[in-house]
Amino acid sequence: MAEDGQQAVEMAIKHPYDFIFMDLQMPVMDGLEATAQIRREGGPSAEKTVIIAMTANVMEGIQNRCKASGMDDYISKPLKMSSIKQIISQYSSNDNVLVEPDISVFQA
Numbered sequence: 001m002a003e004d005g006q007q008a009v010e011m012a013i014k015h016p017y018d019f020i021f022m023d024l025q026m027p028v029m030d031g032l033e034a035t036a037q038i039r040r041e042g043g044p045s046a047e048k049t050v051i052i053a054m055t056a057n058v059m060e061g062i063q064n065r066c067k068a069s070g071m072d073d074y075i076s077k078p079l080k081m082s083s084i085k086q087i088i089s090q091y092s093s094n095d096n097v098l099v100e101p102d103i104s105v106f107q108a
Contacts, residue, residue, distance in 0.1 A: 002026075003027075004026050004027040004028035004029065005026040005027070005028050005029030005030055005031060005033060005034035006028045006029045006034070007028075008020070008022065008026070008029075008031075008034045008038075009029070009034050009037045009038055009041070012038045012041075012043060012044075012045035012046075012049065013038070013041050013043035013044075013045070014043065014044075015044060015045070016044035016045055016048075016049070017044075017045050017049050018048075018049065018050065019049065019050050019051075019052065019088065019091070020038075020045065020049055020050070020051045020052070021052050021054050021075070021084075022034060022035055022051055022052065022053055022054065022071065023053075023054045023055070024053055024054065024055040024057060024062075024066075025055075031053060031054075031055075031069075031071075032065060032066070032069040032071075033069070035051050035053075035066075035069045035070045035071050036069045036070055038051070038070070039069075039070035050072045050073075050091040051070065051071045051072055052071065052072060052073050052074060052075055052087055053066040053071045053073070053074035053075070054074070054075055054077060054079065055074055055075075055076060055077060056076065056077040056078075062074070072091065073087060073090075073091070075087055
């Protein structure tokens with residue numbers, strides 16, 4: 001887990017991830033800017049990683065802002081395990097569909 005947006009970028013540049021669940025409101029750098037920077041940097045998570053926004057902000061236009069930054073989708077807070085599993089299944093490759101993904105959720 002990253003402590004802030006800048007750390008999320010640094011982690012994504014160094015390590016490949018299948019999925020990144022990105023909070024929109026983080027210290028140092030928000031999730032929109034962090035996602036845009038991950039997509040621009042060209043590291044192992046730049047192209048194939050599915051980046052999902054996590055937000056309590058359901059205001060009009062937020063989905064467009066998420067897509068414009070390079071996010072693939074968004075999930076609203078409070079997070080529900082069923083929604084997380086659905087998103088993972090939706091974006092998993094057909095040869096590697098996760099029927100029952102093993103997920104741990106940590107909250108500060």
